[in-house]
Amino acid sequence: NDVMTVSAGEPTSIAIDRMPGSKTLRVYGRMAMDATPETDHISIDDPAEFAAVAFKQLLEQHGITISGRARAEHVVSQDTRSFNEILHEPMDLAQLKTMGKGEPDAADAVCSGSCDPAKIPHSLVVVGHISPTLLEDIVLTNKSSLNLHAELILRRLGDRFAFDPSSGSFAQGARVVRQFLIDAGISGDDFYFYDGSGLSSYDLVTPQATSKLLQYAATQPWFADWKSSLPVGGVDGTLVGRFTQAPLKGHVFAKTGTLGEARALSGYLDCASGRTVIFSIMVDNHAPHSHADEATMDKIVAAIAETN
Template structure:
C-alpha cells in the first residue's frame, strides 16, 4: 500500500519519469490537457496501475499506447517494447492492401481447355482450373452483414452450398458442348509459389481450418466441416458426416456413443502430408454433435477432385485423374533479407520449377489450342477486407499478403509480400525496428510489433482517403465480428472499433474508442506471457478500454 501511495504522490506532483519508473506506468503529456481539463491523465494512470496489479494478471507482460486522433500522446506503458501481435497483424496487412491494391480490385478464376478439339465435343488434352488468389470461392454470403440481435443464425444448409461457384463453372463448361476429356483435370495454383505455411506456424494448427494451407486456388476457405453425431444408444457407433462430400480424405473412424451428459471427447488427427483423417473418442448420448473445421491438405488438388466429379455428374467423361499443379521454389534468399527486415536483398529471382513435371499428355495439350470454358470473378477487395477483419480470417489475410507481393513486389511470395508491407509501413512513419512480420495473419511465432507502431498505423490510416471503408471492416464492440460478445453494454456498446488478437499466451486489442466526451482516441493494448487457459487478461483489457473512454 505504501508503494502505491508513494507512486500516486509522485504522479500528483507531476514528476513523470518517476511515475514511469515506480510502476512502469507513464503519464505521457502534461497533466493539464490541451482542452483545459486537468487530472485526467493522472486518474487514468492510477486506474490502469490498479488494474495491472490484480493478482491474476500482475505477472503478465503489458504494453499499452493511447493517443489522440492527432497523434498527441495520452498514456503509455512499455509502448516501445515488442509483443506478438497475433491477429492484430491483420490491421497492417489489410491497410496495405487498401492503400496499394485498391478496394475495387477483383480476381478471376478460369477453367481452360488445353489440347486438340475434335467433332463430337471431344478434347484430347487437359482441363485446367486456374486460381488467381480469390479468397471467396465458398458459400459465404457477401457483403458481410452483422448479426441481428436476438435472431438465431441461419443453419448452414439454409445458405448457399459451399462449392457453389465451382458448380457454376461446371455448368458453364457443360454448356459449351464438351462431352469427353482424354486427359486430366488439373488444379493450377501457380499464380503464387507453393508456400502453404509461413515460418514458425505451429504444426498442431495445420489440422484445423484456421491454420489451413495457403494456395492461389483456394476453395471453401480451404477447409471441410466434420460433424460427429451420437448414435441412438450408449455404445453405438457415432455417425461422421463430411461437408462438402468430396472424396478427398480417407477416414479412419472409431467414435462411439457415451453416456448421457458425458459430453464429447472426440479427437481429430492428420499427419503432415497425409490424406488420412483419424477420428476417435466418444460423444454423449442425446448431446449436441461435435462439429469441427478441418484443413484441406492440398487445396488445388481438392478443387480439381471436386470439379472432376461435377463434370462427370453432368455427363462429361474424363479419362484421366484430378491433380494439382504447383510452382515450387528451389532456392531462396533468407527471409530477413528478402523481406527487407535485415539488410538488402540481392534482387535475384529464385530458381523455380513446376510440379508435377510436365508429362507427355500435357506437352500434347500445350501444342494444341487453349480455350476459356468458364470464368468466375471475385467480389471487390473491400468486401474481402471486411471478412478478414470482422471474422479474423487467417487464410484471407495470407492471400492479401501474396497479392501484395505479386502486384507491388517481384512475385507472390510470403517474403515479397512482407517486403511490400514493410515499405508501406515505413512510408507511414513507423520506425523500422518497431515491427517484423513473417506472414500476413499473425499466426507466426516470429511476428513482433510494438504498441506505438500499432497506434501510429491507426493514426496514419485515419488520414487516408480509404479510411472510412477500412474502419468499417473492424469489429464493433457488442455488435459484430470478434467483438460481438465484448463491450455489450452502454456506454461502450457500438463505440469501440478494434481488432482482436489471440495466439498461445499472447493477446491484443487495438483500435478506436469513442469516449465519454464524444472524442475518439486510438489505443493499442498488448499482453505477453499470460497464464494458459485464462481470460483474466482479456477482462482487464476490457476494463482498460472502459477507463480510457471514461477519462477522455
C-alpha cells in the same frame, strides 16, 4: 471410425488423427447414446489438389467427360536469397505510390464488373463467377479474423506489387508490407512480420507501431472504408460479445489479436467528449482458462473513454 458408443449420460470425447500427407482421417473416442452432434474442422493438406479434385468431380457430375486425373502443380521459388535478404531489400517508392494504378492483370481483364466472353481470347465462358471486391474481403477478414484470407492477401501483394518471379511468395509480400509501413512513418525497428496472419512466432510488433499505423490510416482517403472493416464493440465481428453496454456499445472500432498466451486489442474509440482516440493494448503471458486479462483490457478502454 474407431468411435465407441457408450451409455447415455456418460462423457463424450471425440478426437481426429491424420498422418502427414494422408487423406485418411481416424476418428476415435467415445460418444454417449444421448449426446448432441459434434462438429469439428480439419485443414486441407493440399488445398490446390483438393480444388482440382473437387472441380473434376463437379464437371463429371454435370456430364462432362474428363480424361486423366486431377493434380496440382506448385510453383517452386528459384530465389536462393534468405527471407531477411528479401525483406530488407528496398523497394522503389514510386512503384509503391502507383499501387492499384497499373495495368490490370488477366483476372481484372476477364471479369471487370461482368464476365464478358469477348474479353477472353480463344475461350468460351460456360459458367462465370465474380469474386468479392478487395474491400468486401478485407471486411470479412477483419470482422471474423480470418487467418487464411490474411495470408492470401499477403501473397497477392507480393505477386502484384513486388513483381515476384515466384508468383507471390510470402517473403515478397512481407517486403511490400514492410515498405508500406516505413513509408507511413513507422520505424523499421518497431515491427518484424514474417507472415500475413500473425501466427508465426517470429512476428513482433510494438503498440507504438500499431498506434502510428492507425493514426496514418486516419489521414488517408480510404480511412472510412478501413474503419468500417473493423469489429464494432457489442455489434459485430470478434467484438460482438464485448462492450455490449452503453456508453461503449457501438463506439469501439478495434481489431482483436489472440495467439497462444498473447492477447491484443487496437483501434479507435469514441470518447465521452466526442473526441476519437487511438489505443493499442497488448498482453503477454495470458493465463490459460482465464479471461482476467481481457476484462482488464476492457476496463482500460472504458477508462480512456471516460477520461477523454
